[in-house]
Amino acid sequence: MARSVTEWVNVTGGISIIARESGEVWFHTPSGTKNDVDPFATPMTGAGAAGSTVGLLDGAINLGFSGIENRLARPEPTLAGYIVALVGAYHTSVHTPRNLRQAAKRFNELGRPEVAAYLEERAREETGHDRLALKDLRALGVPADRLVANFIPEGIKPLCKRFDDLCVQDYPMGCIGYSYCLERIAALKQEADIEKVQALCPDGVDATRFLRSHSSLGSEVTHVEETIEFVASLSANDRIQVVQETYESALIMADGYNHELLKSEEKVLGEIQQVIGEPLLYGHGSRHSPGEKRAARPAA
Ligand SMILES: [Fe+2]
Numbered sequence: 001m002a003r004s005v006t007e008w009v010n011v012t013g014g015i016s017i018i019a020r021e022s023g024e025v026w027f028h029t030p031s032g033t034k035n036d037v038d039p040f041a042t043p044m045t046g047a048g049a050a051g052s053t054v055g056l057l058d059g060a061i062n063l064g065f066s067g068i069e070n071r072l073a074r075p076e077p078t079l080a081g082y083i084v085a086l087v088g089a090y091h092t093s094v095h096t097p098r099n100l101r102q103a104a105k106r107f108n109e110l111g112r113p114e115v116a117a118y119l120e121e122r123a124r125e126e127t128g129h130d131r132l133a134l135k136d137l138r139a140l141g142v143p144a145d146r147l148v149a150n151f152i153p154e155g156i157k158p159l160c161k162r163f164d165d166l167c168v169q170d171y172p173m174g175c176i177g178y179s180y181c182l183e184r185i186a187a188l189k190q191e192a193d194i195e196k197v198q199a200l201c202p203d204g205v206d207a208t209r210f211l212r213s214h215s216s217l218g219s220e221v222t223h224v225e226e227t228i229e230f231v232a233s234l235s236a237n238d239r240i241q242v243v244q245e246t247y248e249s250a251l252i253m254a255d256g257y258n259h260e261l262l263k264s265e266e267k268v269l270g271e272i273q274q275v276i277g278e279p280l281l282y283g284h285g286s287r288h289s290p291g292e293k294r295a296a297r298p299a300a
């Protein structure tokens, strides 16, 4: 009988993620006692399997986000926060095809055409997603081009930089971990999340094109499934790199959430209005009081 696959990756200091093909996942901290023989102390070398690889990838995201309270991780949306999220979605999408092609070119140079082909396919699929965010902003009466040209939300900047940096590395395997992190989190969004945002929009306005496509209702689910299959087919060293970067990207994303979450709706509105130089047409449609703390939940 074939043995069930177990995979493990050390993601930070003393913490490793261990995942079994059967779906079990746990975090492991070495006990440090001399007499212990720790089977996870050395990097894994075996083949992957989708069931265990997804455990590592999602474990990395959970660990990266563990510093955020559940309440804050799923904030109630506001229109001002949603506009900022759309600007963030634009910035995390606009260079994705270019960046993925850059990484693909490198893998072709390295004699890894299968990785290059995967990244090129992803680049094709992601093309035009920035325009969905622009259309949503325009639908809300926001001067979209002026806003995105002059404003990158603080919480999003480090994420964009991370992806730019990963895609020009000599061995840009980490870009797959980054993409997985963003797509997996997007795919968690349910119809009810979209309905909540839709309820904030003025009657007759459809400003959820980007959100729908980057949710459990859109193409993101397939992207996630395909990525899991692909990552599982990689060598152990490559899987380790992808999982480690999924963790690093989750940390950066969680930091960005925290940053935006600490802003009041008034502050968010102020930031937008300062950039566009005029009052926000629909900015006061929120059902929440202005002093209440809440957030721009990244749309991407
Ligand atoms: Fe996308």
Ligand SMILES: [Fe+2]
Pocket (backbone or CB within 6 Å): 126, 183, 219, 220, 223
């Ligand atoms: Fe995607």
